[in-house]
Structure formats: C-alpha cells, structure tokens
Amino acid sequence: MVEASFVTDGRQVETSGTPVRKFEGLFDSFTPKVGENNQGTRIELNFTDCNILKLAEGATYDLPIVQLSLRYVTNQRGRISDRSNWGRLLKSCEEIGHPDIIELLKHRLTMEAVVETIPATIANPEANPPILARAAGTYIWWKVVGVAGEGKSQPAQAVDAVQEALNLLHGKTTAEFSQQALQNQAMRKVQASIFDGSLVSGLVAQGLAVIDGERYWVVGRSR
Numbered sequence: 604m605v606e607a608s609f610v611t612d613g614r615q616v617e618t619s620g621t622p623v624r625k626f627e628g629l630f631d632s633f634t635p636k637v638g639e640n641n642q643g644t645r646i647e648l649n650f651t652d653c654n655i656l657k658l659a660e661g662a663t664y665d666l667p668i669v670q671l672s673l674r675y676v677t678n679q680r681g682r683i684s685d686r687s688n689w690g691r692l693l694k695s696c697e698e699i700g701h702p703d704i705i706e707l708l709k710h711r712l713t714m715e716a717v718v719e720t721i722p723a724t725i726a727n728p729e730a731n732p733p734i735l736a737r738a739a740g741t742y743i744w745w746k747v748v749g750v751a752g753e754g755k756s757q758p759a760q761a762v763d764a765v766q767e768a769l770n771l772l773h774g775k776t777t778a779e780f781s782q783q784a785l786q787n788q789a790m791r792k793v794q795a796s797i798f799d800g801s802l803v804s805g806l807v808a809q810g811l812a813v814i815d816g817e818r819y820w821v822v823g824r825s826r
Contacts, residue, residue, distance in 0.1 A: 621664075621669060621670070621671070622658050622659040622662030622663070622664050623655055623657075623658060623659075623664055623669055623716070624657040624658060624659055624715070624716040624718075625655075625656040625657035625714065625715045625716065626650070626653050626654060626655045626656055626657075626669055626713075626714055627653065627654040627656065627711060627712070627713050627714075627749075627751070628650030628651060628652060628653035628654065628668075628669055628711065628712065628714070629650060629651045629652045629709065629710075629711050629712075630648070630649075630650055630707050630708055630709065630710055630711070630712050631649045631650060631651045631708075631709070632648075632649045632708070632782075632786065633646055633647060633648045633649065633704075633708075633785065633786070634646070634647045634649070634781075634782050634785075635647075635675065635781050635782070635785065635797075635798060636672075637778075637781075637798075644674070644676075644798070645672050645673060645674055645675060646672070646673050646675050646689055647670055647671070647672050648671045648672075648673070649668070649670050650668060650669040650670070650671075650712070650714070651667065651668050652667060652711075653666075653667050653668060653669050655669075656713075657715075669714075671745055673688040673689045673692060673744075673745065674687060674688050674689060675687070675689045675798065676688075676689070676690075676735060678728040678733040678735075679728045679733075680728070680733075681795065681799070682733075684732055684733050684735055685732055686732060686733075686734065686735055687735060688744045691744045691745075691746065692704070692744070692745055692746060692747070695745075695746035695747045695748070696747050699747060699748070699749070699750065701747075701750070703791055705785075705786065705788065705791055707747065707750060708786060710750050710751070711750070711751040712747050712749065712750055712751075713747070713748050713749035713750075713751075714745055714746070714747060714748070715745070715746055715748045716743050717743070717744050717745070717746060718741060718742075718743050719741070719742050719743075719744070720740075720741050720742075724736060764789055764790055764793050765806075765811075767789040767790060768790065768793070768802060768803075768806065769806065769811060769812065769821045771783050771784050771787065771790075772803065772806065772812055772819045772821065773812075773819070773820060773821040773824055774818055774819070774820060774826070775818060775819060776817045776818055776819075777800070777803060777817075777819075780819070781797055781798075784797050784802075785797060803819065806819075807819070810822060
C-alpha cells in the first residue's frame with residue numbers, strides 16, 4: 604500500500620538552478636555554506652541590480668537579483684582544482700587582471716555561464732592537474748567576463764590577520780564569522796584556514812578565544 608504521494612509524470616518535473624546564462628549585476632556578497640563534517644561546501648554569490656542579457660531557451664526571469672551556488676572542492680592536498688566550478692571562476696578573475704575575487708566585491712560585473720557536456724571521469728588527485736570524479740552529464744560553470752566602474756584605490760594599511768580575526772570572531776557563530784572574514788581584505792591570505800575551520804580552532808587552542816554554546820568569545824573582552 605502506497606502511503607505517500609509520488610510524482611510519476613515527467614511533465615511535472617521542474618528545471619533546477621537559475622535559468623540565467625549571462626547578466627550584468629553588482630557583486631554584493633558571497634557566503635560559504637558548509638555541509639555536515641565539512642562536506643558539500645558551496646559558495647553562494649549574490650548579485651543585485653541585475654540586467655539579464657541571456658536566458659536558457661524558453662525560460663523567463665524577471666527578478667533584479669541573481670544568486671549563484673558553486674561547489675567548493677579541494678583535492679587531498681587541500682588545494683582548489685581549476686576543474687572545479689569555484690576554481691574555474693577564480694581563474695576567470697585572474698585572466699581579467701583580478702587574481703583575488705575579493706577585489707571584485709561591490710563592483711558591477713558581467714557574468715557568463717559556460718555549458719559543457721562532459722563524460723564521466725574517475726577521480727585522480729595525484730594527476731597534474733588533479734582530476735575530480737564526475738558523473739556524465741551537462742555541467743554549467745560561471746566566469747567573469749567584464750568589470751565596470753573600476754577606479755584607483757588607496758593601498759590598504761597592513762593589518763594583523765590574527766588580531767582582525769579576533770575582532771570579527773567576538774560574539775559570533777562560525778557561520779557569521781566566516782561570512783564577514785571572507786569579505787575582509789585583511790584576511791585574504793588566510794582564506795583556506797577560514798574555509799576548513801582551522802583558523803578558529805587554532806585561536807581556541809591558543810587560549811585566545813572560547814566557545815559558549817554556538818558563539819565564540821575573545822578571552823579578556825566583555826560579553
């Protein structure tokens with residue numbers, strides 16, 4: 604006896620993901636979404652004030668915002684592969700003169716989706732470059748193809764990354780800290796330790812911070 608309702612009609616299946624294939628928009632923020640046991644990590648990029656330039660065939664889209672969700676995948680050495688969606692996006696930033704995507708925050712970008720039909724591959728982390736395991740299918744990855752409104756900025760003053768981390772961590776959950784730290788210029792050189800959680804755990808191990816419930820507190824500072 605079937606006690607649940609299951610869809611069996613293919614005409615009721617909806618297409619997942621954004622139908623947008625090219626757009627211009629203000630790169631407002633990006634946020635890591637870490638799955639259980641640090642698995643399934645994704646980076647969500649948020650764009651506002653968007654001008655849609657191209658859609659998937661037959662699709663409609665009338666919102667002024669676009670959110671992209673890209674997988675963040677590392678090999679056994681903890682490095683980002685240029686074959687991953689996040690790695691490809693970063694390489695596209697480098698190709699247009701911006702080696703760090705943080706430099707592009709609050710800029711108006713032109714983003715374009717690349718649609719590829721890719722055969723199945725077997726993981727080989729020792730290859731150069733490392734090969735990720737994939738099922739056969741159609742994949743979409745995103746690249747930055749243009750930056751508008753660039754101007755000369757004043758050189759940033761050197762800031763101690765540990766001290767800045769403590770300032771950001773005080774009173775915050777892991778998710779709140781990660782969101783702010785990844786968009787902080789002073790934290791650029793320690794991004795990898797932000798993603799894998801070793802930065803915060805290191806601060807706790809050194810006795811510089813403690814955790815109470817879900818929030819961290821810097822030792823010696825008032826709550």
